[in-house]
Amino acid sequence: MAAESQKPWRKGTRRPESEEPLQCVGQQLAEPGKFAYAALWGISLASLFPGPEDSSYRTEVIERLVKWLELSEAVLPAMLAFAGGLGGEGTDTFVQILLKEPALSENPKNITQDLVAFSLKDGSYDARLRVLLAHVTWLLRIPPVELEAAEERLLECLNEEEEEESETAEASRKKKERRRRLKRYLLIGLATVGGGTVIGLTGGLAAPLVAAGAAAIIGSAGAAALGSVAGIAVMASLFGAAGAGLTGYKMKKRVGAIEEFEFLPLTEGKQLHITVAITGWLSTGKFGSFTAPWSSLLHSKEQYCLAWESKYLMELGNALDSLWNGLVNMVAQEALKYTVLAGIVTALTWPASLLTVASVIDNPWGVCLHRSAEVGKHLAQILLSRQQGRRPVTLIGFSLGARVIYFCLREMAKEKDCKGIIEDVVLLGAPVEGDAKSWKPFTKVVAGKIINGYCRGDWLLSFVYRTSSVQLSVAGLQPVTLDDRRMVNVDLSSVVSGHLDYMKQMDTILKAVGVKTKQCRLEEGGTLAVLSNKTAESQAVALHDDAPAEPSMRQEEDEDTVHIAPWSWEPVPSQELCPGDSAQGLGSELRENSQAQEQQNRPGQEEPFTTDASDSSHHSQTTDHATCAIDPLSPSSR
Amino acid sequence: MDEDILTTLKILIIGESGVGKSSLLLRFTDDTFDPELAATIGVDFKVKTISVDGNKAKLAIWDTAGQERFRTLTPSYYRGAQGVILVYDVTRRDTFAKLDNWLTELETYCTRNDIVKMLVGNKIDKENREVDRNEGLKFARKHSMLFIEASAKTCDGVQCAFEELVEKIIQTPGLWESESQNRGVKLSNHEEGYRGGCGGYCSML
Numbered sequence: 124m125a126a127e128s129q130k131p132w133r134k135g136t137r138r139p140e141s142e143e144p145l146q147c148v149g150q151q152l153a154e155p156g157k158f159a160y161a162a163l164w165g166i167s168l169a170s171l172f173p174g175p176e177d178s179s180y181r182t183e184v185i186e187r188l189v190k191w192l193e194l195s196e197a198v199l200p201a202m203l204a205f206a207g208g209l210g211g212e213g214t215d216t217f218v219q220i221l222l223k224e225p226a227l228s229e230n231p232k233n234i235t236q237d238l239v240a241f242s243l244k245d246g247s248y249d250a251r252l253r254v255l256l257a258h259v260t261w262l263l264r265i266p267p268v269e270l271e272a273a274e275e276r277l278l279e280c281l282n283e284e285e286e287e288e289s290e291t292a293e294a295s296r297k298k299k300e301r302r303r304r305l306k307r308y309l310l311i312g313l314a315t316v317g318g319g320t321v322i323g324l325t326g327g328l329a330a331p332l333v334a335a336g337a338a339a340i341i342g343s344a345g346a347a348a349l350g351s352v353a354g355i356a357v358m359a360s361l362f363g364a365a366g367a368g369l370t371g372y373k374m375k376k377r378v379g380a381i382e383e384f385e386f387l388p389l390t391e392g393k394q395l396h397i398t399v400a401i402t403g404w405l406s407t408g409k410f411g412s413f414t415a416p417w418s419s420l421l422h423s424k425e426q427y428c429l430a431w432e433s434k435y436l437m438e439l440g441n442a443l444d445s446l447w448n449g450l451v452n453m454v455a456q457e458a459l460k461y462t463v464l465a466g467i468v469t470a471l472t473w474p475a476s477l478l479t480v481a482s483v484i485d486n487p488w489g490v491c492l493h494r495s496a497e498v499g500k501h502l503a504q505i506l507l508s509r510q511q512g513r514r515p516v517t518l519i520g521f522s523l524g525a526r527v528i529y530f531c532l533r534e535m536a537k538e539k540d541c542k543g544i545i546e547d548v549v550l551l552g553a554p555v556e557g558d559a560k561s562w563k564p565f566t567k568v569v570a571g572k573i574i575n576g577y578c579r580g581d582w583l584l585s586f587v588y589r590t591s592s593v594q595l596s597v598a599g600l601q602p603v604t605l606d607d608r609r610m611v612n613v614d615l616s617s618v619v620s621g622h623l624d625y626m627k628q629m630d631t632i633l634k635a636v637g638v639k640t641k642q643c644r645l646e647e648g649g650t651l652a653v654l655s656n657k658t659a660e661s662q663a664v665a666l667h668d669d670a671p672a673e674p675s676m677r678q679e680e681d682e683d684t685v686h687i688a689p690w691s692w693e694p695v696p697s698q699e700l701c702p703g704d705s706a707q708g709l710g711s712e713l714r715e716n717s718q719a720q721e722q723q724n725r726p727g728q729e730e731p732f733t734t735d736a737s738d739s740s741h742h743s744q745t746t747d748h749a750t751c752a753i754d755p756l757s758p759s760s761r
Numbered sequence: 762m763d764e765d766i767l768t769t770l771k772i773l774i775i776g777e778s779g780v781g782k783s784s785l786l787l788r789f790t791d792d793t794f795d796p797e798l799a800a801t802i803g804v805d806f807k808v809k810t811i812s813v814d815g816n817k818a819k820l821a822i823w824d825t826a827g828q829e830r831f832r833t834l835t836p837s838y839y840r841g842a843q844g845v846i847l848v849y850d851v852t853r854r855d856t857f858a859k860l861d862n863w864l865t866e867l868e869t870y871c872t873r874n875d876i877v878k879m880l881v882g883n884k885i886d887k888e889n890r891e892v893d894r895n896e897g898l899k900f901a902r903k904h905s906m907l908f909i910e911a912s913a914k915t916c917d918g919v920q921c922a923f924e925e926l927v928e929k930i931i932q933t934p935g936l937w938e939s940e941s942q943n944r945g946v947k948l949s950n951h952e953e954g955y956r957g958g959c960g961g962y963c964s965m966l
Contacts, residue, residue: 158802162803198804209821210837213836216834
């Protein structure tokens with residue numbers, strides 16, 4: 124359905140000059156339209172945040188929205204009833220009414236600008252609001268790209284410096300004029316809060332955005348300075364708020380047992396939502412840096428990578444490598460056989476030869492296990508203090524990085540004001556408890572999705588957990604059976620053949636769980652590029668950055684294949700592995716897996732899977748939730 | 762408190778603009794009357810718990826806007842309603858004449874065919890009556906509806922209208938018993954029997 128409706132929008136994105144979507148679209152609507160609009164929000168609130176603990180938030184949003192739309196207060200009881208879960212049957216009617224409105228009938232995506240402006244009007248962007256926004260746009264059959272584009276436009280018109288030189292004088296004048304009006308409209312909310320409070324409220328990484336906005340308030344003299352890093356510092360000192368953001372965050376002194384904790388920028392851009400990626404270990408060579416596994420990640424234009432305890436992660440990486448590289452080759456295959464067949468049965472007996480080398484891995488693993496928990500707690504404190512600004516954060520991590528996230532969420536859940544900060548979390552191969560009870564508190568913290576990517580045949584995880592009989596269920600090995608709309612389990616068994624693949628196959632994994640990568644940005648890029656040249660620029664820059672690095676990476680890949688070849692998983696015949704139990708799916712998975720590996724080993728072949736579509740359909744077979752995982756986050760489903 | 766509530770019923774109030782739908786509801790829920798009540802925007806919503814024959818029922822009442830411009834919104838409320846109150850103004854014949862339209866709309870959008878309907882002739886306190894009580898009664902009987910004349914201003918018949926409606930709904934088990942609260946055997950022709958004999962006229966005045 125989305126696909127067929129996509130065309131007109133694609134076409135519509137090249138905005139005719141005559142069109143003026145600048146007034147508050149929401150306020151232009153006729154009363155029934157406004158009513159339907161507010162009702163849609165109410166229904167969305169009810170379906171996304173139905174819990175009694177969220178009722179005050181629902182009321183707050185509804186009240187703000189009614190005010191924003193200039194609707195009479197008389198509608199509040201009905202709206203609150205909608206938000207309370209009643210009247211959801213009317214969704215379709217409301218959508219139809221709204222889309223028939225003259226302001227929207229030709230260009231439904233106009234509403235997204237209004238949605239974003241509403242969400243930001245108080246100078247902070249709540250993660251829950253962003254999830255709601257996505258839901259409302261989805262109800263209105265507007266592609267999610269439009270939402271990002273709308274955010275982009277807002278950011279752009281706050282950053283007036285970013286004018287395109289390539290345009291003709293007249294066009295640029297017109298554009299400027301349009302911008303100015305749009306900006307005024309968008310700044311209404313910000314301005315009412317007052318410059319000082321704005322920076323105080325948003326602080327952190329949002330500083331550049333607000334700085335540009337505040338420039339309009341405090342006069343253009345300071346505008347140039349405000350754009351620069353120094354300017355931000357000035358702003359910060361002016362308004363007494365930390366404006367340096369995550370990259371500026373340095374551990375002043377050793378916090379607890381943590382020795383290293385730093386945010387490295389992954390991408391250059393600025394966006395209204397950010398992504399923080401957390402690496403699980405470091406290995407020598409190609410994956411020697413924290414940023415290396417995330418080279419293809421492009422979930423948002425502003426991304427950071429958490430650098431933590433490199434010393435210990437490097438040790439762990441070396442241990443993993445030595446374990447991997449032939450030392451226990453035979454035994455590992457033996458172990459794999461057991462694990463694939465029996466899952467992580469507690470009675471699993473590990474081959475004696477493997478146990479003799481256990482110390483190689485056990486020590487660094489234990490150290491990192493402990494440290495990741497500490498780092499997670501520290502990360503929680505940083506996010507809670509809004510060093511990143513008041514905007515949604517998505518956390519993605521694999522292996523011990525996922526454990527960092529786990530402890531971060533656990534820590535955040537203890538705090539009262541933990542809501543509305545985290546949008547989505549993606550935990551891949553997480554070495555943490557997998558029982559629903561310990562994941563339950565996360566629903567309070569996370570507004571969007573909690574994605575658990577697991578692999579049933581991850582022998583390393585089951586091996587390191589062999590002694591801890593308490594933790595019978597490990598999240599990285601099996602789905603977390605938490606009954607909540609947020610919880611999404613993605614079976615990565617067909618993509619990941621062992622724990623080390625979380626690093627090597629990150630690109631494929633990210634696609635499988637529905638996180639945006641550079642490639643899928645390019646695919647949808649047609650829309651984005653036209654909408655904002657800035658986007659295209661930053662993408663281009665990002666790609667250029669990548670380009671020179673690629674050849675060398677490929678070389679290393681070649682070397683890798685040589686390394687792995689003598690004992691890779693491929694030789695394990697799939698027939699031998701599937702005697703009946705959950706047989707067919709597993710067999711086909713393995714076969715597909717080895718195919719994928721073959722393809723992967725071919726140098727220069729970046730994409731093991733031919734299409735996303737086949738990928739997603741496969742996952743929908745293996746996991747119930749896989750399809751929904753792919754639906755909202757990934758562009759592949761459209 | 763919630764435990765002894767038998768069921769929650771969705772009640773809908775429809776009718777032409779200005780016939781006094783919101784006033785009826787306001788009288789029923791808050792026992793007040795405002796002659797200057799503003800036109801409803803979209804829909805209004807009120808909850809009230811009432812006790813009928815010892816059974817407590819929570820009423821979720823959706824009071825729709827009568828104005829033409831909000832007419833597009835109305836279809837969304839019909840779904841899942843167990844009872845509907847159709848209101849006309851006894852001093853305005855045109856509101857009575859439009860009843861047929863409302864019934865058609867009800868048929869079109871209502872998801873259950875055994876929905877209980879109640880016809881209310883409002884504003885009987887006024888002098889300039891245009892629609893006779895018998896006319897209303899005849900119309901109601903023709904369309905198997907309950908009937909009552911009422912006045913939101915003087916409080917006449919308002920309570921009775923809602924009570925009658927709820928009583929009727931509760932007597933029609935298939936209507937309100939959801940699958941989750943199935944109480945024993947469901948007699949399939951039970952509801953059929955009730956459909957025909959919709960003659961529970963509430964004689965006021």
